[in-house]
Amino acid sequence: MPDIEFNEEDVLTRASQGDRDAFGLLYERYIDRIFNYVYYRTGNLHDAEDLTARVFQRAMNHIQNYTDRGVPFSAWLYRIAHNLVANWHRDRSRRQEIPINDVPVLPSKGDHPEKNLVRSQEQDSLLRLIRRLPSERQSLLILKFVENMSNAEIGAIMGRSEGAVKSLYHRTLLALRDQLGDQSINLDGD
Amino acid sequence: MKKSKVKTTQPEEQLFALEEHLAGTLKPITPPQELVSRLRERIRFPEPEEIVWRLGNWRRLFLVYSGVMSGMLVIITFARAFFYFWGRRHM
16 A cells, blocks of 8 residues: 655645545545554454444544644544444443454564464453453553553543543553453563 | 462562553554455545545646636736727727
């Protein structure tokens, strides 16, 4: 896929005026990141695909409402994704579906294909624990580790201050560490 | 499942080790290409190559259109000036 360089401000202006091609450029730029976020929040490929499509459809339908008030476009998109995933979890809990623990293995960036075939038991256990965390904490960890965002960027998406994110992160780590006492995850770094 | 004890000495070290585990587990993934294409079709986006081509073409079309409009404006201005002076002479 070609890496298309463009001025995001210009493209956003055109997209908000209904230019679908311009929105297509934004889609190409953000599809991987939004898919990553949704995939880790849902834990299955099918729902991740469906929700990612809905994120972009909603963004396309409401882009004229997006005004650049210091919040980056990516933060706006993540907020849409965050809300849709929250609704998805709410609907799912109402329907009392069986939780999916088997996360399909997708190729990680920079990994060898052979390594992608095997996900360690530790990682699976940790993923299961992360999915048991409250929604906000899951989002925080995904944005921090998968998307490599700073506390300030995460705050912009979650509607919290940088300090509040830092505090929430610390509490999340402590909660995870406590839960790990019952799991086969070694924190000795061996 | 065999359980091993968490035997770290310092709480801070435990958190640091946990962060390392998280970094190793929560890695960016590449969505399958067919999924990206399927999504693009679903949202009715053109292919990236097509977008680039259309944008290039759109710029050319814009240049042609603005050239034609400018030319027409010049012609209309001259025509109006001509009829104005010609009309005054024959009044």
